[in-house]
Amino acid sequence: MKTKRLQLMIMATLFLGVNIGGASVAQGATLQHKSTVVTKKPMPKSTVSTINVSKVNSTKKSTFRPLVTKPAPKPVSKVSSKPAAKPAASGATTKAQKTVAPKPVAKTTSTGVKSTASKVVKTSNANSIQANTAVITRNKVGSVVTPATERIEHVPNVRVLLGSRSSDAKVTSTANMVVLNSNNGQVSTISANRGTSVGVQGGKIVVNGKAIDSVVTLKPANSDAPFLFEGKGYRGGLTLRANNGKMMVINSVPLEDYLYGVVPQEVVPSWPAAALEAQAVAARTYALHTMEENKGKLYDVSTSTDHQVYNGVSGETQATTNAVNKTKGMVMLYNQRPINALFHSDGGGYTEDSVNVWGSDVPYLKGVKDFSTGTSTSNWTVTTSRQALESKLNAASKGVGKLKSIQLTPLGKPGQQTSDRGVSGRIKSATFIGTSGKTTVDGDSLRSILGLKSTLFDFYVNHNPVKGTGKAYHNFTGSNDTVYIKGHGWGHGLGMSQWGAAEMAKRATPGDTNYYQTILRHYYSGITLKKMY
Numbered sequence: 001m002k003t004k005r006l007q008l009m010i011m012a013t014l015f016l017g018v019n020i021g022g023a024s025v026a027q028g029a030t031l032q033h034k035s036t037v038v039t040k041k042p043m044p045k046s047t048v049s050t051i052n053v054s055k056v057n058s059t060k061k062s063t064f065r066p067l068v069t070k071p072a073p074k075p076v077s078k079v080s081s082k083p084a085a086k087p088a089a090s091g092a093t094t095k096a097q098k099t100v101a102p103k104p105v106a107k108t109t110s111t112g113v114k115s116t117a118s119k120v121v122k123t124s125n126a127n128s129i130q131a132n133t134a135v136i137t138r139n140k141v142g143s144v145v146t147p148a149t150e151r152i153e154h155v156p157n158v159r160v161l162l163g164s165r166s167s168d169a170k171v172t173s174t175a176n177m178v179v180l181n182s183n184n185g186q187v188s189t190i191s192a193n194r195g196t197s198v199g200v201q202g203g204k205i206v207v208n209g210k211a212i213d214s215v216v217t218l219k220p221a222n223s224d225a226p227f228l229f230e231g232k233g234y235r236g237g238l239t240l241r242a243n244n245g246k247m248m249v250i251n252s253v254p255l256e257d258y259l260y261g262v263v264p265q266e267v268v269p270s271w272p273a274a275a276l277e278a279q280a281v282a283a284r285t286y287a288l289h290t291m292e293e294n295k296g297k298l299y300d301v302s303t304s305t306d307h308q309v310y311n312g313v314s315g316e317t318q319a320t321t322n323a324v325n326k327t328k329g330m331v332m333l334y335n336q337r338p339i340n341a342l343f344h345s346d347g348g349g350y351t352e353d354s355v356n357v358w359g360s361d362v363p364y365l366k367g368v369k370d371f372s373t374g375t376s377t378s379n380w381t382v383t384t385s386r387q388a389l390e391s392k393l394n395a396a397s398k399g400v401g402k403l404k405s406i407q408l409t410p411l412g413k414p415g416q417q418t419s420d421r422g423v424s425g426r427i428k429s430a431t432f433i434g435t436s437g438k439t440t441v442d443g444d445s446l447r448s449i450l451g452l453k454s455t456l457f458d459f460y461v462n463h464n465p466v467k468g469t470g471k472a473y474h475n476f477t478g479s480n481d482t483v484y485i486k487g488h489g490w491g492h493g494l495g496m497s498q499w500g501a502a503e504m505a506k507r508a509t510p511g512d513t514n515y516y517q518t519i520l521r522h523y524y525s526g527i528t529l530k531k532m533y
Contacts, residue, residue: 348489457487
């Protein structure tokens with residue numbers, strides 16, 4: 001009996017031990033669904049930083065792929081008549097696709113103000129269930145949770161081409177600079193405030209007379225310290241690449257720092273905060289879209305209106321820096337991807353469907369009412385002559401002899417699309433009839449030929465629209481004809497109107513701190529706003 005009782009006690013002990021262990025395992029498996037005390041080993045704390053020097057060349061890029069749209073021709077960005085408020089070019093382009101837009105005004109006196117805002121944000125509760133849940137939520141796209149391996153864990157770097165040169169240049173920084181080779185290995189350190197000569201020779205980058213590698217990166221050891229390239233300040237690091245006998249100069253900079261130097265070039269810093277914030281989100285979204293398009297190339301964006309105007313540290317203002325910080329990581333998505341966030345200076349009363357501008361039917365780029373009231377950008381008139389018009393057509397190989405008439409639907413109210421005008425009234429095509437025949441010119445080419453601000457215009461032959469009834473006149477008399485061209489808006493008319501956004505922002509309800517989202521949802525149809533990092 002004692003032996004049997006002992007065996008039973010041993011078996012009971014083993015049975016209870018197995019079940020207790022099983023319960024522990026089961027409790028661990030359901031941990032993610034409970035909000036009670038956690039015994040699971042805590043995850044390491046994460047730091048989200050826009051200026052982490054040690055990760056300038058190792059941060060993960062966004063894995064979002066841009067929408068595929070039909071490549072579009074690049075509209076001419078110059079205009080012949082200079083307004084009081086000078087926009088930049090009418091749009092920015094990637095090589096394959098027309099994109100972002102004109103600066104609405106000339107430089108303001110507030111440029112050059114250095115940001116004092118804190119740029120490092122740390123999560124203080126990364127090992128809690130709530131914090132881990134928040135991380136997952138932030139990385140959702142629509143209702144789909146992005147796999148952990150595809151999250152944007154850190155602010156991505158954007159590669160900005162500052163230019164190419166064959167001559168030497170000088171780089172300085174108030175902090176020590178590390179010199180890295182093409183494998184990201186440290187070669188040397190340059191002392192603070194020392195003028196450093198960089199150049200190219202024999203397919204290698206030369207630093208202070210020493211040939212190092214085909215690709216060399218210089219980074220300030222103190223990530224808060226900008227560097228100077230040829231006397232102009234930039235954040236991030238400087239990558240120099242030997243390319244066909246020249247030195248490509250690329251600023252590798254965290255995306256948020258890049259936006260500090262972009263947004264003030266695209267808006268008026270004295271505009272209401274909501275307009276600046278809308279521009280910050282549009283610029284961020286466009287940059288991410290373009291970075292994905294150019295992922296396999298040597299750089300992502302340039303500093304001109306071919307992409308977005310970027311002026312480094314010298315272009316920063318406090319108001320626009322605040323707008324970037326307020327919207328940090330906020331991106332516009334369509335079908336779970338960052339959109340091609342086109343914008344332009346002034347919609348002239350109504351924006352346009354993308355299909356009527358470049359032939360690509362992009363669902364989020366649809367014509368909507370524009371609220372702009374800028375006098376120099378919303379309405380304009382150009383006066384010329386029949387002879388000058390004929391000369392410009394001849395120069396573009398569109399000559400038809402002596403002009404007799406123009407076949408074009410008169411400009412009417414927006415929303416009434418015709419065969420030759422888009423939903424906003426922008427010209428899709430116009431036919432010129434002359435003594436030697438006729439020719440049809442598409443609206444974008446016509447804008448280029450005539451040097452106009454937009455394609456939203458009409459012709460008034462021998463009738464001044466300012467003094468008359470506003471009715472268009474398309475027939476020539478053949479004798480000293482005066483041609484008035486009355487138009488509206490500035491730029492391609494796709495996406496967000498910058499002056500329109502500024503006017504909308506004035507109408508925001510006091511206390512509505514997220515009105516920039518209302519602006520974006522108005523100008524971009526069907527988009528989703530998500531904080532991606």
